[in-house]
Amino acid sequence: MAGPTTAEQRGEREQESSGPPLARRLRPTRLRLRLRTIIILAIALTLLGAGTVWLLYGSRWLRVERVSISGTRVLTPEQVRAAAEVPVGAPLISVDTDAIESRLRAKLPRIDTVDAVRSWPHGIGLKVVERTPVLIVQKGGNFVEVDDDGVRFATVSRAPKAVPELELKLSSTGSTGASLRRFGEDRLVREAVRVAGSLPSGVARIARTVKVRSYDDISLELNDGRTVAWGSSERGALKARTLTALMKAAPDARHFDVSVPTAPASSGS
Known part of the structure; x- marks a missing residue:
């Protein structure tokens, strides 16, 4: 089988020698275009960032008025x-x-x-x-407001309306003293706050005093002189429902006891 002619061999050599030099000439051009694009983008981003910083910090347009x-x-x-x-x-x-x-x-x-x-x-x-006061504590001629977290947050000269006064009837002896030593005054105040927060709305509006003698001996005095033995702050929601029902069942009673909500009692007339 005959090989390529002399003319064909010369044409193939010319074609092979012409390719690489063209690619080498185009490569620097592409690199220059890419570098120019990167430089332009970098300048644009720098100007944009500088303009944003000036707008936020240096201009008069975005200042507190x-x-x-x-x-x-x-x-x-x-x-x-x-x-x-x-x-x-x-x-x-x-x-x-x-x-x-x-x-x-x-x-x-x-x-x-x-x-x-x-x-x-x-x-x-x-x-x-x-903060909303749920109890007040008398201090001299003023009143200290206590919120539902037990925080004493303000002293006012006039007692706010419909907020009961807290009375701490604490002693260092007997069962009261034991309760005071075990729980501390701050904890007993928080228990009174929990009781005040559990009261039925109708009772809360007329509650005059929340008295604390010990952890499980908390009572209420209402504006009309009626009293409520509440006990501890535990089972507050059940005690509230029980007290509401008890007051409806015995409207003339003067004393209500919901310290054991499953066995409530009322007395007096």
Whole structure:
């Protein structure tokens, strides 16, 4: 079989020698285009980042101009605004909302929770939830308010309406003394708070005093002079239902005992 002719062999050598030099010429061009694209993108991103930083921190468009307050009942918006110390005029992005919340809780113990939020483009919003007293403790001529966590959060000159007064009838001797040594005064206060929180709404409105003698000897005195032996704070929901039923069954009774809710009693007329 005859091999390729001399002309064919010369054509194949020319074709082989022409390929690689062309690829070598195109490769630097592609690299330059790719490098140019990377440089342009890097410059664009740098400018965009610098512009964003300037807009957030350097411009006058996104600065704190107002502080809005919501949720106050006893406190005034002016009191909250003064305690918050929001840096009006500062860049909105730089305001430390956690620090604002901490200042408010420290300076105004009446505040239970607070949420400080940015309100773009110019505001800070403070959403406040105040503590609600469930008991009061007389102290001199004033009254200390106690919330449902047992926190004594404020002293007021006038007792709030429909909030019973706490009386601690504690002694260092006998069963009362043993209860005081075992649980401590703070724990007994919390037990009284639990009782106050368990009262039926109709009874809570007319409760005048919650008296604590020991852990399992807590009683109520109502505005009309009727009394309720509640016992401990345990099984509060059942005791509340039992007391409601007992008061309906014996409307003229002066004393009710739900300390053992499965065996309630009433007496007096």
